[in-house]
Amino acid sequence: MSLLAEIMTAVASLLWPLVVVVVLIFLLPVFKRFLSQSDSIDVEVVGARISMQRASEELRKQINDLQDRVNELEATQNIGAADPPVVPDPSVPSNTVLWVDDHLENNLYERARLAEAGRRIVQADSTRSAMERLRDGGPYGVIVSDMSREENGRLNIYAGLDLLEQVRNAGSDTPIVFYSSPGGLSSVREELERADNVRYTASPSELMRFLNVHSDN
Known part of the structure; x- marks a missing residue:
């Protein structure tokens, strides 16, 4: 009985990782479709619905503008000192x-x-x-x-x-x-x-x- 119990324990320890691998294999095409269709997925921003890709582009524009303002502020604070x-x-x-x-x-x-x-x-x-x-x-x-x-x-x-x-x-x-x-x-x-x-x-x-x-x- 002890040998059988050890075999069952060993099988059980391998079962969950195997289940996870099988699930990931089946879900991989779903993940790929999700990533490829991100432009068709909408999010709500201040009452308006826009695509995730558009939301990402708008956020990037805001970050770009913020960086420009930071550079302008640094230039005014370090006139003649900042590296060109x-x-x-x-x-x-x-x-x-x-x-x-x-x-x-x-x-x-x-x-x-x-x-x-x-x-x-x-x-x-x-x-x-x-x-x-x-x-x-x-x-x-x-x-x-x-x-x-x-x-x-x-x-x-x-x-x-x-x-x-x-x-x-x-x-x-x-x-x-x-x-x-x-x-x-x-x-x-x-x-x-x-x-x-x-x-x-x-x-x-x-x-x-x-x-x-x-x-x-």
């Missing part, structure tokens, strides 16, 4: 952006706003792939990069500086904006201050100012 937008090489189309980040999903909003402003975005997830993009698909008007990346199987907290060094050694003066967390930037602030044609920020609104993106683009 980056200035691309006149011979390079200024609408081309090379975005380097090993977690591109963290910057969906920022890249969406750049796309709305007419910028063409090319993505790279490592220093190596970024240099390949520069060699094969460049030149670019500006490079946006994080500072810390997992590369070659290990975390490199100075991956951004490595990219800066390799870009300059390749003879390129392409402007680089480092967009990373305050902690990731604090330890390299002096190096970035000494570098030419470089900006750095942890602020989405300041990033847009550096890239000269605003609501009326």
Whole structure:
């Protein structure tokens, strides 16, 4: 009886995970249809019904406008002190952006706003792939990069500086904006201050100012 009891216990322990997997398999097409039909799903906002996609677009517009107002306020409070937008090489189309980040999903909003402003975005997830993009698909008007990346199987907290060094050694003066967390930037602030044609920020609104993106683009 003890052997039978052990077998029953083992089967029971496997049964619930199996049930969950089967349920997810059957529900996956439903989830896909839900995501594909989000434009047909309505939500009520102050008594009016609009689609979820329209609601998302309206919210994004409000955020864009708020960022513009923040930039304007910072400009009035720091006249002559704030770093100006980056200035691309006149011979390079200024609408081309090379975005380097090993977690591109963290910057969906920022890249969406750049796309709305007419910028063409090319993505790279490592220093190596970024240099390949520069060699094969460049030149670019500006490079946006994080500072810390997992590369070659290990975390490199100075991956951004490595990219800066390799870009300059390749003879390129392409402007680089480092967009990373305050902690990731604090330890390299002096190096970035000494570098030419470089900006750095942890602020989405300041990033847009550096890239000269605003609501009326």
